[in-house]
Amino acid sequence: xxxxxxxxxxxxxxxxxxxxxxxxxxxxxxxxxxxxxxxxxxxxxxxxxxxxxxxxxxxxxxxxxxxxxxxxxxxxxxxxxxxxxxxxxxxxxxxxxxxxxxxxxxxxxxxxxxxxxxxxxxxxxxxxxxxxxxxxxxxxxxxxxxxxxxxxxxxxxxxxxxxxxxxxxxxxxxxxxxxxxxxxxxxxxxxxxxxxxxxxxxxxxxxxxxxxxxxxxxxxxxxxxxxxxxx
Amino acid sequence: xxxxxxxxxxxxxxxxxxxxxxxxxxxxxxxxxxxxxxxxxxxxxxxxxxxxxxxxxxxxxxxxxxxxxxxxxxxxxxxxxxxxxxxxxxxxxxxxxxxxxxxxxxxxxxxxxxxxxxxxxxxxxxxxxxxxxxxxxxxxxxxxxxxxxxxxxxxxxxxxxxxxxxxxxxxxxxxxxxxxxxxxxxxxxxxxxxxxxxxxxxxxxxxxxxxxxxxxxxxxxxxxxxxxxxxxxxxxxxxxxxxxxxxxxxxxxxxxxxxxxxxxxxxxxxxxxxxxxxxxxxxxxxxxxxxxxxxxxxxxxxxxxxxxxxxxxxxxxxxxxxxxxxxxxxxxxxxxxxxxxxxxxxxxxxxxxxxxxxxxxxxxxxxxxxxxxxxxxxxxxxxxxxxxxxxxxxxxxxxxxxxxxxxxxxxxxxxxxxxxxxxxxxxxxxxxxxxxxxxxxxxxxxxxxxxxxxxxxxxxxxxxxxxxxxxxxxxxxxxxxxxxxxxxxxxxxxxxxxxxxxxxxxxxxxxxxxxxxxxxxxxxxxxxxxxxxxxxxxxxxxxxxxxxxxxxxxxxxxxxxxxxxxxxxxxxxxxxxxxxxxxxxxxxxxxxxxxxxxxxxxxxxxxxxxxxxxxxxxxxxxxxxxxxxxxxxxxxxxxxxxxxxxxxxxxxxxxxxxxxxxxxxxxxxxxxxx
Numbered sequence: 001x002x003x004x005x006x007x008x009x010x011x012x013x014x015x016x017x018x019x020x021x022x023x024x025x026x027x028x029x030x031x032x033x034x035x036x037x038x039x040x041x042x043x044x045x046x047x048x049x050x051x052x053x054x055x056x057x058x059x060x061x062x063x064x065x066x067x068x069x070x071x072x073x074x075x076x077x078x079x080x081x082x083x084x085x086x087x088x089x090x091x092x093x094x095x096x097x098x099x100x101x102x103x104x105x106x107x108x109x110x111x112x113x114x115x116x117x118x119x120x121x122x123x124x125x126x127x128x129x130x131x132x133x134x135x136x137x138x139x140x141x142x143x144x145x146x147x148x149x150x151x152x153x154x155x156x157x158x159x160x161x162x163x164x165x166x167x168x169x170x171x172x173x174x175x176x177x178x179x180x181x182x183x184x185x186x187x188x189x190x191x192x193x194x195x196x197x198x199x200x201x202x203x204x205x206x207x208x209x210x211x212x213x214x215x216x217x218x219x220x221x222x223x224x225x226x227x228x229x230x231x
Numbered sequence: 232x233x234x235x236x237x238x239x240x241x242x243x244x245x246x247x248x249x250x251x252x253x254x255x256x257x258x259x260x261x262x263x264x265x266x267x268x269x270x271x272x273x274x275x276x277x278x279x280x281x282x283x284x285x286x287x288x289x290x291x292x293x294x295x296x297x298x299x300x301x302x303x304x305x306x307x308x309x310x311x312x313x314x315x316x317x318x319x320x321x322x323x324x325x326x327x328x329x330x331x332x333x334x335x336x337x338x339x340x341x342x343x344x345x346x347x348x349x350x351x352x353x354x355x356x357x358x359x360x361x362x363x364x365x366x367x368x369x370x371x372x373x374x375x376x377x378x379x380x381x382x383x384x385x386x387x388x389x390x391x392x393x394x395x396x397x398x399x400x401x402x403x404x405x406x407x408x409x410x411x412x413x414x415x416x417x418x419x420x421x422x423x424x425x426x427x428x429x430x431x432x433x434x435x436x437x438x439x440x441x442x443x444x445x446x447x448x449x450x451x452x453x454x455x456x457x458x459x460x461x462x463x464x465x466x467x468x469x470x471x472x473x474x475x476x477x478x479x480x481x482x483x484x485x486x487x488x489x490x491x492x493x494x495x496x497x498x499x500x501x502x503x504x505x506x507x508x509x510x511x512x513x514x515x516x517x518x519x520x521x522x523x524x525x526x527x528x529x530x531x532x533x534x535x536x537x538x539x540x541x542x543x544x545x546x547x548x549x550x551x552x553x554x555x556x557x558x559x560x561x562x563x564x565x566x567x568x569x570x571x572x573x574x575x576x577x578x579x580x581x582x583x584x585x586x587x588x589x590x591x592x593x594x595x596x597x598x599x600x601x602x603x604x605x606x607x608x609x610x611x612x613x614x615x616x617x618x619x620x621x622x623x624x625x626x627x628x629x630x631x632x633x634x635x636x637x638x639x640x641x642x643x644x645x646x647x648x649x650x651x652x653x654x655x656x657x658x659x660x661x662x663x664x665x666x667x668x669x670x671x672x673x674x675x676x677x678x679x680x681x682x683x684x685x686x687x688x689x690x691x692x693x694x695x696x697x698x699x700x701x702x703x704x705x706x707x708x709x710x711x712x713x714x715x716x717x718x719x720x721x722x723x724x725x726x727x728x729x730x731x732x733x734x735x736x737x738x739x740x741x742x743x744x745x746x747x748x749x750x751x752x753x754x755x756x757x758x759x760x761x762x763x764x765x766x767x768x769x770x771x772x773x774x775x776x777x778x779x780x781x782x783x784x785x786x787x788x789x790x791x792x793x794x795x796x797x798x799x800x801x802x803x804x805x806x807x808x809x810x811x812x813x814x815x816x817x818x819x820x821x822x823x824x825x826x827x828x829x830x831x832x833x834x835x836x837x838x839x840x841x842x843x844x845x846x847x848x849x850x851x852x853x854x855x856x857x858x859x860x861x862x863x864x865x866x867x868x869x870x871x872x873x874x875x876x877x878x879x880x881x882x883x884x885x886x887x888x889x890x891x892x893x894x895x896x897x898x899x900x901x902x903x904x905x
Contacts, residue, residue: 013401013405015400015411018412078411078412091389091395091396092395092411093395093396093397093398093410093411094395094398096398096400096411097398097399097400100400100401100402101400101401101402
C-alpha cells in the first residue's frame with residue numbers, strides 16, 4: 001500500500017490550546033518600544049483601507065518579539081494573534097487563518113534553534129535522510145522543545161536551494177551543501193554559542209554556482225545557443 | 232447583453248451574468264458545491280466545470296467565468312463528463328463513506344451529485360484523512376471529516392451575518408473549517424450554515440438522528456417568532472413536527488431563518504395544554520370540554536367581555552373572537568399586550584412601508600428604539616446589505632452589537648426631536664432616506680415625532696425613475712400585530728383601556744405577556760396552547776392549537792398577507808382556536824355567522840378583501856399629514872432574551888440551552904456518549 005505522503009508534522013500542526021495559564025503569560029502582550037515604531041512603519045506601507053495586508057509582517061514581528069522574550073525562535077500564542085488582530089482592527093479568525101496557513105509561523109513553542117531540514121527530492125537524493133538521522137540522534141523533538149531548550153526539529157518541503165542540496169534552515173539562516181560531519185559541526189558550534197558560517201559549506205564555493213566543471217548547457221557559456229533543434 | 236451558445240442553443244444573457252447562470256438560463260443543470268446565489272463566488276470546489284470556446288483547451292469553472300459575447304459553452308461533451316468525474320473522485324477521496332449514519336443522508340448534495348456525475352465506483356484504496364471534532368455551539372453539530380471545504384459557511388458568516396467567527400485554518404489537505412477558539416456561534420442566523428452546508432459536516436444538533444428526510448411530511452407555513460413572517464416549511468412525522476426549515480422568498484426572508492424560528496419546534500411538544508382546565512379553589516383541575524364550556528357559560532358576561540390577542544395568533548382566530556364579542560355587543564379588543572398605545576387611526580403610519588426587501592436600497596437609515604438583531608434577525612441581514620451598498624445607519628437607543636458600522640446617537644428618545652446636524656444632513660442628502668421605529672420607540676412617542684420628521688424630510692417621494700419611495704417604517708415584533716391592527720385589535724389607551732373597562736370575562740387568545748394583575752376582577756378564559764404565563768392566570772383554560780396545528784393567515788410587519796397550512800394535529804383534547812371560539816359562542820347563545828372554517832374565511836374575506844391574496848401587500852393608503860409630537864424618555868428594548876420571547880420558545884429545551892450558553896455564559900453541556 002502506498003503511503004499518503006502526508007508529512008507527519010504538517011498533520012500535527014495545531015494551535016496551542018487556549019488556557020488561563022496561556023492568558024496569564026501572554027494576555028498582556030504589547031509591542032516593545034522599538035517594535036511599536038516598526039509596526040507603525042509596516043502598517044504605513046499599505047494604502048489607506050488596506051491595513052489588513054500588514055497582518056503577515058506584523059505576525060512575523062510578533063513572533064520575533066515572543067522569540068526575544070523567550071530566547072527562542074519565537075511562536076504565536078493565541079493572545080498574541082488576538083493582539084495583532086486588534087492592532088489592525090480585523091477579525092481574529094482572519095489573522096488565525098494566515099498564521100495557520102504559513103508554516104513559517106510557529107503555532108507551538110520552539111527551541112532556541114528551529115532546525116528545519118529539507119526533505120524534498122533533490123535534498124533527499126543528496127542525503128537529507130542522513131541529516132535527519134543526525135537530528136534524531138541528537139534527540140531533537142518534533143513539535144516540541146528538547147530538554148535543554150535549544151532544539152526543535154521540523155522536516156520541511158523544498159526551500160529552493162536545490163542546487164546546493166542538501167540544506168537545512170536554522171532560524172533565519174540557511175546552511176547548504178551539508179554532509180553529516182559539516183552538519184554536526186554547525187550544530188555543535190551553535191550549541192557553544194558561536195555563529196557558524198551560513199550558506200554553502202563547500203570549500204571554495206561562494207553561492208550556487210556550478211560545483212566543479214560545467215556539465216550542461218555548455219554551448220551557452222560564451223554565446224546564446226538555440227538548443228531546440230537538438231531535442 | 233452578450234449572446235452565448237449553450238450546447239448549441241443560442242441565447243441572450245444579462246450583462247454581468249456568469250457562464251453558470253447562462254447555462255441555467257438555458258435549462259442545463261450545472262453541479263456545484265461552493266457556488267451559492269447569495270454568497271460571493273469562491274470557485275474552489277471545481278464541480279461546475281464546463282467547456283468554453285474561445286478559451287484555453289481545458290474545462291473552466293463556470294461559476295467564476297463571466298459570460299461573454301460569442302462564447303460557445305458545452306455542458307454535455309466528453310471533456311465535461313470526464314472533468315466532473317475527476318472532480319467528484321477527488322472530493323470523495325477524503326469523504327467518509329458514512330452516509331448510513333449521516334443526518335444529511337437523503338438530502339445531501341454530495342450524495343446526489345456523486346450519483347448523477349460520479350464514476351460509480353472508487354479506485355481509492357489508501358487511508359482517508361480524519362479531522363477532529365469542532366465545537367460550534369448547541370445548534371450546530373459538526374462532523375468535520377465530512378467537510379469538502381466549499382467555504383460556504385465561512386462566506387456566510389463573513390458576508391451575511393457580519394460576525395467573522397468561522398474560518399479555514401491550516402492548508403492543503405489539512406485545511407479545516409473552525410472557529411478559532413471553538414466557541415459557540417453567537418449570531419441569530421447562525422443555524423443557516425446547516426442549510427448551506429452541501430454535505431453532512433454541519434448538521435442540526437437538536438435534530439441529530441431524529442428522522443430521515445423521506446419520512447417527513449412537508450407543509451408550508453409561516454414563522455411566528457417575529458413579525459417578519461419568514462416563510463418556512465414544517466417537516467412532520469406522524470403527529471410531531473420534527474423540524475422547521477426556511478423557504479425561499481426574496482421579498483421576505485430570502486432563504487434565511489432566525490435560530491429562534493428554526494429551533495422553537497421542540498417547544499411544540501412540551502408544556503402543552505392538552506385538555507381543558509378550570510380553576511377551583513385556586514387550583515387548576517382537569518375537566519371535560521363540556522364542563523369547561525359550561526364554566527364559561529356560567530360567567531355569563533353579557534357585553535362585559537374583552538379579548539386580548541397574543542403574539543402568535545392568526546387572523547382567523549382574532550376574527551372569530553371579534554365576531555364573538557360583537558355578537559355580545561362588545562368591541563373591547565386589544566393585541567398590544569405590554570401596554571403600547573400608539574395611534575392606529577391610520578395603519579400606514581404603523582407599517583413597514585419601504586418593504587423588507589426595499590430597505591436594502593435605502594442609503595441613510597435612522598433606527599429609533601429597535602434592537603433589530605433581536606427583533607427581526609432576518610431584517611438585520613438586509614440592513615447589513617444596505618450598509619455594504621453605502622448606506623449610513625444611525626440608531627437612537629441603548630447600544631447593541633450591530634453587524635455593520637452604525638452610529639449610536641444616545642439612548643433617550645428625545646434625540647429624535649432635535650437630530651444632530653450631521654444626521655439631519657445625511658438624511659436630507661440621501662436619495663432614499665428611511666426611518667425605522669421599533670416597539671421601544673413607539674413606547675416613547677417616537678411615532679408622532681417620526682411622522683413629523685418624515686414630512687419635513689419627505690421620506691415619501693417619487694424617485695427619478697418614477698417609482699415611489701416610502702421610507703417611513705415601523706418594525707413590529709409580534710407575528711399577529713399587523714393582522715390584529717387590521718381587525719381593530721387596538722384600544723385608544725391600549726391594554727389599560729381594557730383593564731379600565733373591567734370586563735367580567737377576559738378572553739385571552741394565547742396572550743402570555745399581559746400583566747394579569749390588572750385583571751384581578753375579571754374571569755380569565757385562556758384559549759392557548761402552552762402552559763405559560765397566561766395559563767397560570769387563567770380561570771378557565773381551553774386548549775388550542777399552535778401555529779403548526781392550524782391553517783392561518785398572518786400579516787407581517789410590512790403588511791404582507793401570508794397563508795400557513797396545517798402540518799399536524801394538536802395534541803390530546805386540544806382543538807383549533809376558531810372551533811373553540813365557535814363553541815363558546817354556542818354556549819353564550821351568540822350567532823357568529825359561521826359554522827365551519829371555510830365559512831369563517833368567506834366571512835373574513837368578505838369583510839377584509841385585502842386578506843384574500845396569499846403573498847399580497849395590503850395597501851394602507853398615504854401616511855397621515857400634519858402630525859406633530861415629541862418623543863421623550865429613556866428607550867428600553869422590550870426583548871431581554873432573544874431566545875425566550877414567546878411561550879413556544881420558552882418551552883423549548885434547545886432554546887433554553889441557547890439562552891443559558893450563548894447569552895448567559897454558562898458552560899456547554901457535556902454531550903452524552905453516542
